[in-house]
Amino acid sequence: MGILAGKRILVTGVLTSDSIAFHVARLAQEEGAEVVLTGFGRLSLVERIAKRLPTPAPVLELDVTDQGHLDSLADRVREHVDGLDGVVHAIGFAPIEALGGNFLNTEWKDVSTALQVSTYSLKALAMATMPLLHDGGSIVGLDFDATVAWSSYDWMGVAKAGLESCSRYLARHLGPKGIRVNLVAAGPLRTIAAKGIPGFEEFEATWDAKAPLGWKADDIEPAARATVGLLSDWFPATTGEIVHADGGFHAMGD
Ligand SMILES: NC(=O)c1ccc[n+]([C@@H]2O[C@H](COP(=O)([O-])OP(=O)(O)OC[C@H]3O[C@@H](n4cnc5c(N)ncnc54)[C@H](O)[C@@H]3O)[C@@H](O)[C@H]2O)c1
Numbered sequence: 637m638g639i640l641a642g643k644r645i646l647v648t649g650v651l652t653s654d655s656i657a658f659h660v661a662r663l664a665q666e667e668g669a670e671v672v673l674t675g676f677g678r679l680s681l682v683e684r685i686a687k688r689l690p691t692p693a694p695v696l697e698l699d700v701t702d703q704g705h706l707d708s709l710a711d712r713v714r715e716h717v718d719g720l721d722g723v724v725h726a727i728g729f730a731p732i733e734a735l736g737g738n739f740l741n742t743e744w745k746d747v748s749t750a751l752q753v754s755t756y757s758l759k760a761l762a763m764a765t766m767p768l769l770h771d772g773g774s775i776v777g778l779d780f781d782a783t784v785a786w787s788s789y790d791w792m793g794v795a796k797a798g799l800e801s802c803s804r805y806l807a808r809h810l811g812p813k814g815i816r817v818n819l820v821a822a823g824p825l826r827t828i829a830a831k832g833i834p835g836f837e838e839f840e841a842t843w844d845a846k847a848p849l850g851w852k853a854d855d856i857e858p859a860a861r862a863t864v865g866l867l868s869d870w871f872p873a874t875t876g877e878i879v880h881a882d883g884g885f886h887a888m889g890d
Pocket of ligand 1: 648727729779821
């Protein structure tokens with residue numbers, strides 16, 4: 637029996653078969669979960685990708701900046717499952733003006749987009765799905781270590797620092813309802829979101845040189861496994877935590 641047997645999991649953030657969310661959804665199904673996906677924008681593409689899962693999964697439209705989508709999400713999820721045991725937040729976006737070394741000149745409208753989509757959305761998604769998490773559950777978000785400043789990551793780094801803090805506050809406010817909130821801080825992975833960050837490939841060389849376990853930027857499995865682990869019952873007393881799936885990079889000094 638898989639570690640997610642009988643669990644109902646909502647997975648956001650599938651865009652391509654390289655998306656971290658796609659591998660989380662695949663692994664969750666392999667571990668016994670029933671999966672519902674949400675997609676943003678290019679829904680027909682997401683629907684096509686959803687058919688490549690071991691069990692084709694339904695896709696619901698969700699733009700986290702659209703309050704109507706958020707307000708109707710619980711009812712739309714209920715058309716497929718009668719509740720949820722887990723929710724995966726794999727959503728990030730920053731306009732190009734907020735990335736790639738333009739930090740000092742980025743305007744608030746671009747910063748606010750990055751923060752709304754990449755940071756505030758964790759709280760928005762938690763609130764939108766709370767009516768379905770009646771028996772507690774696990775919310776897991778995807779993070780990139782925000783304890784230091786990276787070249788080119790700029791306002792996305794600020795957004796991730798906010799995400800880290802947001803997950804701790806959610807852990808505080810949702811703990812009494814039995815809902816755990818944790819993040820997986822992955823090393824650099826070659827996804828569409830990553831390709832949108834100018835100079836992202838430089839992270840790969842940095843990781844190659846420093847991660848004691850080594851790092852493969854085209855292998856999504858370690859980040860997906862950590863996410864599925866946190867969705868399972870095997871971390872019952874863990875919340876407000878950041879689990880690093882980064883080859884050990886974060887723990888090394890040089
Ligand atoms: N790729 C990496 O190196 C890496 C490393 C650590 C963390 N992460 C994080 O993992 C998460 C998933 O990214 P990915 O790398 O799989 O790339 P991806 O491009 O496959 O996924 C990003 C997702 O965000 C969604 N999205 C963007 N704007 C949205 C909106 N307004 N509403 C709803 N969804 C929206 C996109 O549709 C897409 O599905 C992101 O939070 C990213 O920051 C990525």
